[in-house]
Amino acid sequence: DTGVSQDPRHKITKRGQNVTFRCDPISEHNRLYWYRQTLGQGPEFLTYFQNEAQLEKSRLLSDRFSAERPKGSFSTLEIQRTEQGDSAMYLCASSLSASMGYGYTFGSGTRLTVV
């Protein structure tokens, strides 16, 4: 297993366009998370899945954002009608679920620039 893969690594888009990012988690991990990171800040939670079920979505996440994890494997994050404020690094992570917690394995992220 090569870890968590994210595609693309970089995306430049014009304001108002839609973008979609893909994440392939570690195959044994049943949890998958999306976080957003801006310069000088820690990762900010967006949403997470356990298997194919989306269990939580941040209240800060506008309805322009949607995520899916069909069949409990890879996940996609779509941003519709992008705005300049959406420019950030989008990080995907995966983990096992356990009663005492497991740390995340992060991908290298997709850097989105909205111009």
Place this chain on the structure above:
Amino acid sequence: GENVEQHPSTLSVQEGDSAVIKCTYSDSASNYFPWYKQELGKGPQLIIDIRSNVGEKKDQRIAVTLNKTAKHFSLHITETQPEDSAVYFCAASRTNAGKSTFGDGTTLTVKP
């Protein structure tokens, strides 16, 4: 919701010295506390974690301490090396919840 504060935001040490990064959290129900190291152009990497049933954990040059009463935890790096230079993040979560709340990071620079 949970709030995690991390200090200092930047830390510069000489090679061989120790470095300490401190975090406080607000949710008394949080019981899992990981630390991540992020190098330029990469995602954060888990380096050590601690659960609420222990007060200290050590892994070679890295140790983490937890004070549940005071709601703070710390990362200690001894005998620092230039390759320890990176941004370090603390995080806190409830193990029955999915998400972690991260601090804003500490940029550690180790001068040779």
